[in-house]
Amino acid sequence: MNLRIHDTLSRKKIDFQPLVAGKVGIYACGPTVYDFLHVGNGRQQVAYDVMFRHLRARGFDVTYVRNITDVDDKIINRAREIGEDPATLAERFTQEFHTDVDALGCLEPTHEPRVTDSIEQIIALCEKLIANGVAYASHGDVYFSVKDLPSYGALSGQPLDQLESGARVEVDTEKKRAPLDFALWKAAKPGEPSWPSPWGAGRPGWHIECSVMAERYLGQSFDIHGGGVDLIFPHHENERAQSIGANGEGTFARVWTHNGFLNFGGGKISKSDASMKILFKRAFKIRAVIERHGGEPLRYFFMTTQYRNPLAYDLVIDGEDPATATLRFPGLEDAERRCEYAYLTMERLRDQLAVGKPAGDGAVAPEAEGWLGRLQEGLDDDFNTAEALAAWNEALQLANRILDGKLDAPKDVRRRTLERLARDFRVASDELGLAAAEPRGWLDAHRARRCALLGIDAAEVEATIVRRNEARKQKNFAEADAIRATLAAKNIEIMDTPAGTRWRVA
Ligand code: AMP
Numbered sequence: 001m002n003l004r005i006h007d008t009l010s011r012k013k014i015d016f017q018p019l020v021a022g023k024v025g026i027y028a029c030g031p032t033v034y035d036f037l038h039v040g041n042g043r044q045q046v047a048y049d050v051m052f053r054h055l056r057a058r059g060f061d062v063t064y065v066r067n068i069t070d071v072d073d074k075i076i077n078r079a080r081e082i083g084e085d086p087a088t089l090a091e092r093f094t095q096e097f098h099t100d101v102d103a104l105g106c107l108e109p110t111h112e113p114r115v116t117d118s119i120e121q122i123i124a125l126c127e128k129l130i131a132n133g134v135a136y137a138s139h140g141d142v143y144f145s146v147k148d149l150p151s152y153g154a155l156s157g158q159p160l161d162q163l164e165s166g167a168r169v170e171v172d173t174e175k176k177r178a179p180l181d182f183a184l185w186k187a188a189k190p191g192e193p194s195w196p197s198p199w200g201a202g203r204p205g206w207h208i209e210c211s212v213m214a215e216r217y218l219g220q221s222f223d224i225h226g227g228g229v230d231l232i233f234p235h236h237e238n239e240r241a242q243s244i245g246a247n248g249e250g251t252f253a254r255v256w257t258h259n260g261f262l263n264f265g266g267g268k269i270s271k272s273d274a275s276m277k278i279l280f281k282r283a284f285k286i287r288a289v290i291e292r293h294g295g296e297p298l299r300y301f302f303m304t305t306q307y308r309n310p311l312a313y314d315l316v317i318d319g320e321d322p323a324t325a326t327l328r329f330p331g332l333e334d335a336e337r338r339c340e341y342a343y344l345t346m347e348r349l350r351d352q353l354a355v356g357k358p359a360g361d362g363a364v365a366p367e368a369e370g371w372l373g374r375l376q377e378g379l380d381d382d383f384n385t386a387e388a389l390a391a392w393n394e395a396l397q398l399a400n401r402i403l404d405g406k407l408d409a410p411k412d413v414r415r416r417t418l419e420r421l422a423r424d425f426r427v428a429s430d431e432l433g434l435a436a437a438e439p440r441g442w443l444d445a446h447r448a449r450r451c452a453l454l455g456i457d458a459a460e461v462e463a464t465i466v467r468r469n470e471a472r473k474q475k476n477f478a479e480a481d482a483i484r485a486t487l488a489a490k491n492i493e494i495m496d497t498p499a500g501t502r503w504r505v506a
């Protein structure tokens, strides 16, 4: 195994060596819980879930930390807008976040710390940074002094003077010594959540929480840090500055990873863009997408490209009014078909292997040997899910070819190959987070979604199939074929299997 990961700081793919043999610590910046997640956030969650799963599959003992930002301007503002207590709002959206990431097939991280549980440590880090001469208190705030950290700007690749000339100068400049200095602690404003501190009542700045929670759960130095590319500057630059300012150069994350954006119409999906508000609810909230297409197809769609690449979330809008226009997502529909194909294969394979006896030891068809290795090597190469999915789909095709009786091999070899495929599929499923559910349950739910979307009456289809099967029983094949043809005209495909007649929406 030779695991390679692209590192944002050194700007190259490195051969990954963990800090402690056999162990990996990952810290990924989690959501600010003030609303339902959008699909872009979902992409980030899936990217790090894939890392977590693959490193585990490669035998590492992985500690995966994903924080929850539960105190922040956005939460306070939203709470004020709708007249809810900020802590209650944050708790509510933390639960909604869990519902969505579960539907995306993301495993629970090892730790999921919340900012409000780390206030004491945040204050201690502010004090340490002041003592180290890289931070200062001012008017009840505490600021990081960027000029006092020589390597400031290294992560985003911008020297300080360049950053200064490009900086959007924040308000409060009279409190700061330099425009790029950023808040570690903010004095409380009336009506905002606050905690007592040596500088008076206040709350943490945005960046310090991650320095604190990463150190609490992973130590001063750890293996992999991540988040979306938009976080490189200022968030990760500032996290790095805080942690190095406290613990010295050479500490904190050893590899910096950043997932590419999910782009809509060539631009960043912005939660605050008012003109997109309605469309956003209908098309970009994970919850709405899951209702239409299911969570697993969305996960699959994210995995169709390596995590660092940008990915276009192409939406076909038919109509003028965003509230009523017909929306179609060709990329997602394709992913949906792929997932359905995988589950149909799992079901056929299971049904086939349920009859007869195991084939025992011996040769399998050579085509069945290499794909799992290729899948894992794809993931070794900076978690290239596109390569992994190519190997996975090849194996699914092979399974269907054998199930269709199209593999020219002795019976015991065919059976043994199917057994081997079934075993390897379980390994791959666990690693990819795909096709791991009970097939019939998934396929039925999928079909119900398709019926709802296309206005198909499932009960009517079932009744028609009963009529067809009666016609067949009475050997009235002309009638049975005619019924099949009427169903086919409505995009209903029927399959006669040993377990009875099944149907799907084509
Ligand atoms: P936010 O809640 O906006 O702070 O974002 C939470 C996480 O989602 C961060 O790691 C972001 O980098 C990531 N993220 C936000 N928007 C997108 C997007 N359109 N595509 C991919 N990742 C995103």
Ligand code: ZN
Pocket (backbone or CB within 6 Å): 028, 029, 030, 210, 235, 239
């Ligand atoms: Zn962070």
